[in-house]
Amino acid sequence: RKEVEQDPGPFNVPEGATVAFNCTYSNSASQSFFWYRQDCRKEPKLLMSVYSSGNEDGRFTAQLNRASQYISLLIRDSKLSDSATYLCVVNEANTGRRALTFGSGTRLQVQP
Amino acid sequence: SAVISQKPSRDICQRGTSLTIQCQVDSQVTMMFWYRQQPGQSLTLIATANQGSEATYESGFVIDKFPISRPNLTFSTLTVSNMSPEDSSIYLCSAAGTGDRSYGYTFGSGTRLTVV
Numbered sequence: 001r002k003e004v005e006q007d008p009g010p011f012n013v014p015e016g017a018t019v020a021f022n023c024t025y026s027n028s029a030s031q032s033f034f035w036y037r038q039d040c041r042k043e044p045k046l047l048m049s050v051y052s053s054g055n056e057d058g059r060f061t062a063q064l065n066r067a068s069q070y071i072s073l074l075i076r077d078s079k080l081s082d083s084a085t086y087l088c089v090v091n092e093a094n095t096g097r098r099a100l101t102f103g104s105g106t107r108l109q110v111q112p
Numbered sequence: 113s114a115v116i117s118q119k120p121s122r123d124i125c126q127r128g129t130s131l132t133i134q135c136q137v138d139s140q141v142t143m144m145f146w147y148r149q150q151p152g153q154s155l156t157l158i159a160t161a162n163q164g165s166e167a168t169y170e171s172g173f174v175i176d177k178f179p180i181s182r183p184n185l186t187f188s189t190l191t192v193s194n195m196s197p198e199d200s201s202i203y204l205c206s207a208a209g210t211g212d213r214s215y216g217y218t219f220g221s222g223t224r225l226t227v228v
Contacts, residue, residue, distance in 0.1 A: 041224075042222075043204055043219040043220065043221050043222050044155065044204075044219055045219070087154060087155075099143075099145045099157045099160060099206070100145075100155075100206070100217055102154040102155040102156075103154060104154040105154050
C-alpha cells in the first residue's frame with residue numbers, strides 16, 4: 001500500500017468550476033501536511049500547508065482529518081492557470097529533519 | 113527560503129557512463145535530499161545527504177549506484193553510476209532547515225536525464 005494515495009485524475013473542468021481533490025495517508029505518525037503544485041517539466045512548489053482546523057488561501061481551501069488520515073484540497077472558481085498536477089505531501093516531522101513523502105499527484109486540466 | 117541552483121538541467125548519456133548532478137544552495141541548510149521522478153510518476157526519495165558523513169539511502173537505492181557527497185552545508189552532489197536506460201528520469205534535490213516546515217523545503221529545478 002502506498003504511503004500517500006491520490007486519485008491520479010485527470011480532472012477536466014470548465015473555467016469557474018469548483019473542484020476537490022482527496023488524499024489519504026497511511027502513516028499515523030505523520031505530523032505535517034501540505035499540498036504542492038507541479039507544472040509540466042517544473043519542480044514542485046508549495047501551494048499551502050494543511051492544518052487540522054482547516055485553512056483557506058484565496059480560492060484554495062485545505063482540510064485535514066487526522067482520525068481518518070484524510071486530506072483535501074478545494075479549488076473554487078477554477079482558472080486556466082490552475083491547470084497542473086497537485087501533489088499531496090506528508091512529513092513525519094514538524095521540522096525539516098525528515099524528507100517529504102509525496103503522493104502520485106492529481107492532474108487538473110481547466111478548460112476554457 | 114533557500115534558493116537552489118541545480119545543474120545540469122538536462123543531459124543525454126551513453127549507457128555504462130556516469131553523471132554527476134550538483135546542487136548549490138544560497139544559504140546554509142541543515143538537510144538536503146535527493147529525489148527521482150520517473151515519467152508520469154511522483155517523487156521518490158533516493159537518499160538524505162548528511163553533511164560530513166555517509167548519506168542515508170532509502171530501500172531500493174544503494175551507494176554504489178548513487179554515490180552522494182555533501183562536503184558542507186550549502187552543496188551536494190548525486191552521481192548516477194554505470195547508467196542504463198532505466199535510469200532515465202528527472203532527479204531533484206531539495207533542502208530544508210531544521211526550523212522549517214514545508215515552506216523551507218526548496219527544490220532545485222531538476223535534471224532531466226536520458227540514457228541511450
